[in-house]
Amino acid sequence: MKQYVIKRILTAIPLIIVISFVCFVFINLIPSNPAEVALRVRQVPIITEEAIAEVEAELGLDKPYFIRYITWLFDCLHGDFGISYVNPSRTVAGELARCLPATLQLAGASLVMVILLSIPIGFLCAVYKDGIFDKVMRGLVFITTAMPPYWVGLLLMWLVAIKLDLLPTSGNGSWQHLILPAFTVSLSYISTYIRLIRNNMLENMKQDYVLYANVRGLPQKQILIKHILKNSMHTCIVAIGMSIPQLISGTIVVENVFAWPGLGTLCISSIFNRDYPVIQTYVLLIGVLFVVFNLLFDILQTISDPRMRKEGM
Amino acid sequence: MKPVLKVEDLSVILNSKKSGKVLVENSDFEVYPGECLGILGESGSGKSMTVKSFLGLLDKQFTAKGSAWFEGKNLMQEGKESLRSIRGKEISMVLQNPMTCFDPLYRIGNQMSETFATHTKWSSKEIRENSMDILKRMHIRNPEEVLEKYPHQLSGGMLQRIMIGLAVSLKPKLLIADEPTTAIDSITQHEILNAFLEIKEQHNTAMIFISHDLGAISKVADKIIVMNKGQIVDRGDFHHILHHAKDSYTRLLIEKRNAVLNRYQKVLGGAV
Ligand SMILES: Nc1ncnc2c1ncn2[C@@H]1O[C@H](COP(=O)(O)OP(=O)(O)O)[C@@H](O)[C@H]1O
Numbered sequence: 001m002k003q004y005v006i007k008r009i010l011t012a013i014p015l016i017i018v019i020s021f022v023c024f025v026f027i028n029l030i031p032s033n034p035a036e037v038a039l040r041v042r043q044v045p046i047i048t049e050e051a052i053a054e055v056e057a058e059l060g061l062d063k064p065y066f067i068r069y070i071t072w073l074f075d076c077l078h079g080d081f082g083i084s085y086v087n088p089s090r091t092v093a094g095e096l097a098r099c100l101p102a103t104l105q106l107a108g109a110s111l112v113m114v115i116l117l118s119i120p121i122g123f124l125c126a127v128y129k130d131g132i133f134d135k136v137m138r139g140l141v142f143i144t145t146a147m148p149p150y151w152v153g154l155l156l157m158w159l160v161a162i163k164l165d166l167l168p169t170s171g172n173g174s175w176q177h178l179i180l181p182a183f184t185v186s187l188s189y190i191s192t193y194i195r196l197i198r199n200n201m202l203e204n205m206k207q208d209y210v211l212y213a214n215v216r217g218l219p220q221k222q223i224l225i226k227h228i229l230k231n232s233m234h235t236c237i238v239a240i241g242m243s244i245p246q247l248i249s250g251t252i253v254v255e256n257v258f259a260w261p262g263l264g265t266l267c268i269s270s271i272f273n274r275d276y277p278v279i280q281t282y283v284l285l286i287g288v289l290f291v292v293f294n295l296l297f298d299i300l301q302t303i304s305d306p307r308m309r310k311e312g313m
Numbered sequence: 314m315k316p317v318l319k320v321e322d323l324s325v326i327l328n329s330k331k332s333g334k335v336l337v338e339n340s341d342f343e344v345y346p347g348e349c350l351g352i353l354g355e356s357g358s359g360k361s362m363t364v365k366s367f368l369g370l371l372d373k374q375f376t377a378k379g380s381a382w383f384e385g386k387n388l389m390q391e392g393k394e395s396l397r398s399i400r401g402k403e404i405s406m407v408l409q410n411p412m413t414c415f416d417p418l419y420r421i422g423n424q425m426s427e428t429f430a431t432h433t434k435w436s437s438k439e440i441r442e443n444s445m446d447i448l449k450r451m452h453i454r455n456p457e458e459v460l461e462k463y464p465h466q467l468s469g470g471m472l473q474r475i476m477i478g479l480a481v482s483l484k485p486k487l488l489i490a491d492e493p494t495t496a497i498d499s500i501t502q503h504e505i506l507n508a509f510l511e512i513k514e515q516h517n518t519a520m521i522f523i524s525h526d527l528g529a530i531s532k533v534a535d536k537i538i539v540m541n542k543g544q545i546v547d548r549g550d551f552h553h554i555l556h557h558a559k560d561s562y563t564r565l566l567i568e569k570r571n572a573v574l575n576r577y578q579k580v581l582g583g584a585v
């Protein structure tokens with residue numbers, strides 16, 4: 001078991017290096033000169049060739065491609081993610097740290113909503129398969145998976161915040177501010193997991209172990225919760241774990257709709273300002289999160305499944 | 314003597330949109346105390362459906378009609394909760410695929426004790442003692458360790474014996490075995506059949522033994538009914554079935570068996 005964990009962690013390292021390289025290359029393929037944009041953002045009145053060259057030297061853009069990548073990678077390993085092109089008085093790490101809590105708050109609230117809503121609803125849909133509740137929920141699931149989040153966000157804002165005046169439209173600060181954006185982020189995940197849990201449970205209900213539990217006369221509640229739900233959840237663990245980084249990265253659009261001051265808002269403004277170090281680090285961060293959560297939940301699933309657990313660990 | 318179970322006019326119908334497909338048609342049979350009834354028939358002939366129907370184990374898509382008298386109650390009219398409390402205690406059952414019948418996520422000891430906790434008021438100490446006792450009686454070595462094992466860590470034969478031990482542990486009036494020897498190798502099959510013979514001798518339990526294998530049935534059953542396409546086509550003891558079977562389908566089963574036997578004897582004869 002220990003060996004397995006170490007092996008998994010070791011295989012994750014080259015993956016992270018590849019991710020970092022790909023994200024560096026792609027960001028640098030963006031067809032505009034960041035030095036020029038930096039000058040414009042710094043409101044330099046006349047942009048000359050010399051000024052551009054000067055800024056390029058200042059930002060290290062005059063060095064060869066690969067050297068820049070290696071330098072960047074080593075700096076990252078030392079926790080130095082560079083300085084914002086747009087505002088040289090700010091470090092990238094500082095910018096991300098400033099915006100991260102708001103995003104984590106939003107993603108965390110979304111995750112809680114996903115778990116609290118999809119598990120009971122999926123469970124009830126499976127238990128009362130083809131009943132009214134199941135049919136209504138299947139309809140809703142079908143509709144919501146087809147709706148893009150920004151549109152749902154605007155719709156909710158219009159209905160709940162403007163028409164009904166129940167919750168604030170934008171900004172952050174209190175839990176009321178959190179509800180609409182969190183619900184918007186989580187909606188498609190809720191639909192996905194309702195369907196996943198429902199189908200998983202129905203699949204499990206056909207298994208021999210359920211028939212045998214019935215043969216032994218176990219109470220229905222016990223069969224449903226102790227056996228069927230646990231087995232179904234088991235297969236959902238990895239999916240839910242993998243959706244944590246998705247939730248964090250998925251807040252980009254919704255944060256902008258609700259003016260939520262998190263990483264998404266930072267990322268979009270950095271894209272407009274060609275602030276490469278910030279975008280690069282953001283993309284790297286998300287990539288690393290995907291790898292780490294994948295690893296974590298893969299190991300968790302292995303540990304929690306007696307069939308995969310090796311003897312004597 | 315009164316039968317333990319008396320089934321009359323039992324039919325199982327698959328509800329479909331177009332028309333109901335009859336899976337079991339007007340079955341009649343009875344089982345007396347200490348007697349073993351064999352149900353013989355090819356796979357898909359409706360053997361499992363027959364017993365599932367009066368135990369309340371059929372899915373909603375099936376409808377069952379007729380009556381099944383057990384202890385003065387018509388099981389076909391009993392409510393879900395009443396049937397549940399009968400299952401596992403008064404009527405217990407052994408299934409075909411021991412490897413898949415236990416929940417993979419729980420230890421054997423846990424799954425045995427949940428069964429006892431459902432049907433008895435035993436303390437956890439009594440539950441443990443009884444679980445150990447079952448394993449010992451089923452000739453399972455290191456019972457203490459086995460209780461701590463997960464299903465995938467045990468062999469099919471061992472799980473099958475645990476299932477049988479659990480089925481007889483609460484002293485049922487009727488024990489149903491649905492193809493208990495089909496999914497295991499022939500050496501273990503022999504052990505399993507012996508286990509059933511032991512139960513018959515020691516407990517005088519009424520039994521229904523379902524199989525598609527005439528050889529296995531002939532060892533344990535006192536009387537046999539033969540099913541084909543949902544209908545009972547022949548009934549009687551083993552000799553009657555072997556020599557006087559009227560139904561062409563039954564004779565086909567017998568010929569198949571004889572062919573296997575002959576080949577077996579030739580191989581043996583050749584070797585000597
Ligand atoms: N879920 C189902 N849906 C439709 N038909 C079924 C289903 N389960 C079983 N059957 C049909 O019922 C018949 C009897 O099945 P079963 O009692 O399991 O046979 P046996 O136990 O004798 O092998 C079979 O012909 C099978 O095709």
Ligand SMILES: [Mg+2]
Nearest residue numbers: 360361491492
């Ligand atoms: Mg069967």
